[in-house]
Amino acid sequence: MTSAPPGTDAPSVIDELHRRGLIAQSTDEDALRAHLAEGPVTYYCGFDPTAASLHVGHLIQFMVLRALQRAGHQPIVLVGGATGLIGDPRPSSERQLNDPAQVAIWVDRIRRRVAPFLDQPAAEQGLRAPIYVDNLEWTSPLSAIDFLRDLGKHFRVNRMLAKEAVSARLNSDAGISYTEFSYQILQANDFRELFRRHGCTLQSGGSDQWGNITAGADLVRRTEGASAHALATPLITTADGKKIGKTEGATIWLDPEHTSPYAFFQYWLNIDDVDARAWLPLFSERPADEVAALVRESEERPASRAPQRALAEELTRLVHGPQELTQAEAAGRALFGRAELTELDPQTLAAALTEAGAVEVDDPAVPVATLLQQAGLASSLSDARRTVKEGGAYVNNVRVTDAEAVPAPADWLPGGWLVLRKGKRSVAGVHCPGAAPTA
Numbered sequence: 407m408t409s410a411p412p413g414t415d416a417p418s419v420i421d422e423l424h425r426r427g428l429i430a431q432s433t434d435e436d437a438l439r440a441h442l443a444e445g446p447v448t449y450y451c452g453f454d455p456t457a458a459s460l461h462v463g464h465l466i467q468f469m470v471l472r473a474l475q476r477a478g479h480q481p482i483v484l485v486g487g488a489t490g491l492i493g494d495p496r497p498s499s500e501r502q503l504n505d506p507a508q509v510a511i512w513v514d515r516i517r518r519r520v521a522p523f524l525d526q527p528a529a530e531q532g533l534r535a536p537i538y539v540d541n542l543e544w545t546s547p548l549s550a551i552d553f554l555r556d557l558g559k560h561f562r563v564n565r566m567l568a569k570e571a572v573s574a575r576l577n578s579d580a581g582i583s584y585t586e587f588s589y590q591i592l593q594a595n596d597f598r599e600l601f602r603r604h605g606c607t608l609q610s611g612g613s614d615q616w617g618n619i620t621a622g623a624d625l626v627r628r629t630e631g632a633s634a635h636a637l638a639t640p641l642i643t644t645a646d647g648k649k650i651g652k653t654e655g656a657t658i659w660l661d662p663e664h665t666s667p668y669a670f671f672q673y674w675l676n677i678d679d680v681d682a683r684a685w686l687p688l689f690s691e692r693p694a695d696e697v698a699a700l701v702r703e704s705e706e707r708p709a710s711r712a713p714q715r716a717l718a719e720e721l722t723r724l725v726h727g728p729q730e731l732t733q734a735e736a737a738g739r740a741l742f743g744r745a746e747l748t749e750l751d752p753q754t755l756a757a758a759l760t761e762a763g764a765v766e767v768d769d770p771a772v773p774v775a776t777l778l779q780q781a782g783l784a785s786s787l788s789d790a791r792r793t794v795k796e797g798g799a800y801v802n803n804v805r806v807t808d809a810e811a812v813p814a815p816a817d818w819l820p821g822g823w824l825v826l827r828k829g830k831r832s833v834a835g836v837h838c839p840g841a842a843p844t845a
Contacts, residue, residue, distance in 0.1 A: 419477035423637075425694060426687045428470055430613045430640035433623060438635045441607065442479070446534070449474055449608035450482035450600055452541070452593070455490040455512035456504070459519065459661030462651035462673070465721065466639045466688060468523045470610045471536075473691075480534045481524055482606055487513045487542030489593055494618070495586040497574040503585075513540055519661055523724065537604060544599045545592060557591050560628050561621070566590055569617040590618050597622025601630055613638045642688065645680040660725055666757030667726040671734035674718035675711070679704055682713035690720055730754075741825060741833045743803040752821040759823055759835025770818065770841040774801060775809040781826050781834035793828055800827040815841070 420439055423429045432438060441447060451467045453460060475481050490509045493501035504512075517538055524536040548557075567573060569590065575582035597619075600606035607626075609619050619636045626634035642650040651658040651673075658673045659665040665673075677685070683701050690697055703712040722731045737758040739745035747755070765781045772780075775790035778799060784790035793799045794809040802817060802825050813824055818841040826834050 419473055419479075422473055423470065426469070426473075428466065428473070428639055428688060430638050431616055432637040433620070433635050437633070438608070438637070441633070441635060442477070446479055447474075447608055448480040448482060448600075448604050448606040449610060450484055450539075450597075450606050451610045452484035452486055452489070452596060453516060453520070454486040454494065455509055455516050456493060456501070457659075458512050458515055459659040459664050460516060461660060462658045462670075462721075463642065463649065464660070465725075466642060467610065467612070468520070469689060469691070470637070470639060471524060472527065474608075474610075475524060475527060475533050475536075476531075478534070480604075481536045482539060482600060482604060483517075483520060483524065483536050484539050484541055484596060484600070485513045485517050485520075486593075486596075487540040488545035489541060489589065489596070491542075492585055492589050492592060494589050494593075494615070495569075495571040495575060495582060497571045498578075499580050500583060500586065513542075515661070522727075539600070541592070541596050541599070545595070553591075557595055557625075560625055561591055561594075565621075571614075590621050593618040594622040594625040597634060598625050598629060601626050601632065601634065607633065608635045608637070610637050610639070613641050642685065645678055645684075650685075662726060662730070666754075666761070667722060667730035668734045668737050668754055668757045669761045670725065671718045671722045671731070672738070672761060674721055675714050675738075677714055677717075679708050679711075679713075682711070682717065686713045686717060689717055692716070692720070740803075742827070742830065743800070747802055747819060747825060752819075755819060755823055756821050756837075759825065759833075759837070762833045762835060764835035764837050766837045766839075768838070768840070770815070770822075770838045771812050773810045773812055774799065774806050777813075777824070777836050778826060778828065781836055783826055783828040783832055783834050798829045801825070803827065 419442060420429070420435065451471055453464060453467070471481050471483070487509060490513065491503065491506060493503070495501075521536075521538070527533050528535040566587065567576065572582060572587065597606070597609055609622055611619050616638045619638060623634035623636050626632055644650065653673060657665075658670060683704050686700060687697050700712045700716050703710055719731060722734055733751060733754040736745055736749055737754050740747045740750055741758055741762065750758070763782060767777070767780065775784070775787055775794060778784040778790040778793065779787055784793055790799070791809040794806050797805060799806045801813060802819065818824060818838065822838045822841040824836040826836060
């Protein structure tokens, strides 16, 4: 998708965001449209380092950042080294305060991880390169007196109490500390500082941040006498009400050290049809007609899983790059006998088998029937032997004919892995650290 000269595409970017369902709330939309049409606007979105990685729920913010960047505007990405030390109030309980040294490490990791989302289109399409900031830079020097006199006097406690998370905590046994209660003031000050330093006049974020975002716009108006704008994305949940990116209690992270590219790819490939159709416009940057065609295909032929595959391919390429996408696709084919296992690098093979389910053994000289049982592909040894006898057992995609056969040294794949399969669909891995492929 090509970008238009700054200003000429500005009115349509709001239409694009609406078409994709990316705007849940905004300040005066007519004023925002007019502001964007005036020329390049500097806008920002902030991310708090409350963990070592962002997760898939954060991707929706990058969809907005990238859409505005394509329209010729100037993005700022804020990683909250200061606000991450405090934590936005949760409705249920007090956040655990993280060690400052650990938060600093997370700030750096997240900064490096998110850079390609905006750096790459800037370099390839001649768009405005993002500005990266850490709010610890201006928050750390604040004294308590400065905080109270220069910031606190502009906030009304009754409005702060109306925030949903704060209200929920006040009505619970947990209560809320002044530390978390003050979070809104710190985030609002970020907007003011970015206005002063970079002329930033628009903030985007999630709907759960709406009170904080509008507090920042109001602070800019009160202290700088300038107009500031805000828009919020919807909160994304599955059809059954679960948060996006949660699967069997695990979070789908953007950092490959926490969620492998293969697991990331498989997450999108396996989402529910209803979710896939609803999420495709949100997360895909394909033209509207292509998105509509994929949704129609899913409605007419659900077995095609066209939106799932489109999301898996597009988002894996965006987050992990084309090479990791190729490996993730190859792994899915190879595990089920549609490609060569030897084409996979050891990291992808290990990630794929771990995701499929793997068992660790100390001795490589274990009969196939025993391995099938230990890996959970057979309920008992007799069940395993029957599977072999009926021709339904495979080691590295090769059918096994002898249940008591022991894998040869040459059968072990790099990293000490075997791929077991029962029938066409049930796959598991066996890992033996002492086993290694022979030359």
